[in-house]
Amino acid sequence: MDNEIRLKIVGVHQSEDGDEVVENDTKAQYFFRNGAHYFIYEEQGENYFGCTKTRVKYRAGVLEIVRQGTEAGGFVFESGRTHHTMYPTPAGIMEFEVETEKIHFGEYEDRICISVDYRMKMDEMYEKKCRTEITAYKKPMDQR
Numbered sequence: 001m002d003n004e005i006r007l008k009i010v011g012v013h014q015s016e017d018g019d020e021v022v023e024n025d026t027k028a029q030y031f032f033r034n035g036a037h038y039f040i041y042e043e044q045g046e047n048y049f050g051c052t053k054t055r056v057k058y059r060a061g062v063l064e065i066v067r068q069g070t071e072a073g074g075f076v077f078e079s080g081r082t083h084h085t086m087y088p089t090p091a092g093i094m095e096f097e098v099e100t101e102k103i104h105f106g107e108y109e110d111r112i113c114i115s116v117d118y119r120m121k122m123d124e125m126y127e128k129k130c131r132t133e134i135t136a137y138k139k140p141m142d143q144r
Contacts, residue, residue: 005030006137007039007056013120014129030136035059037112039136056134058114063103077116079103097121112136 007028013020028041036059043052052069066074073087075098082099101117114134121127 003029003031005039006139007041008135008137009132011132012130015126028136037136039134058105061103061105063114063116077103077118094122110138 005028007024007026009024011022013022024043026041026043028039031038031040036057039056041054043054044050050069052067052072055064055066055068057064057066061079063077064074065077073085075085075087075096076083077098077100079100079102082097085096085098086093087096097120099119099121101119103117104113104115106113112135116132118130118132119127120130
């Protein structure tokens with residue numbers, strides 16, 4: 001896979017209030033080093049204030065998403081495991097508990113696909129069932 005790729009991330013968060021879908025389709029850089037797949041991309045912050053750099057790393061059944069910049073934070077997903085993190089939100093810094101049910105990884109000629117099913121609990125009071133799908137396409141954004 002080339003260094004410059006198209007990265008599509010779709011997140012579905014289910015709660016009592018209904019489903020919330022978040023989608024991002026962007027240019028990214030791809031690297032494979034020491035048995036790990038890395039996807040790195042930048043996003044403009046809320047109201048065009050600042051920039052956030054995101055690193056997605058997958059290796060041996062563990063998915064890490066780390067954000068640096070104006071919207072910093074990170075999550076770790078590992079099948080059958082629960083991880084805790086402090087994450088900034090518009091309402092302030094909140095504690096998140098992420099219980100990963102399963103991760104699927106597929107590497108194909110023209111793309112890499114990662115999906116993760118998990119439950120997320122915020123400050124021990126609000127729980128969501130979630131699914132995130134990450135697809136890295138070999139062709140850059142301008143060659144769709």
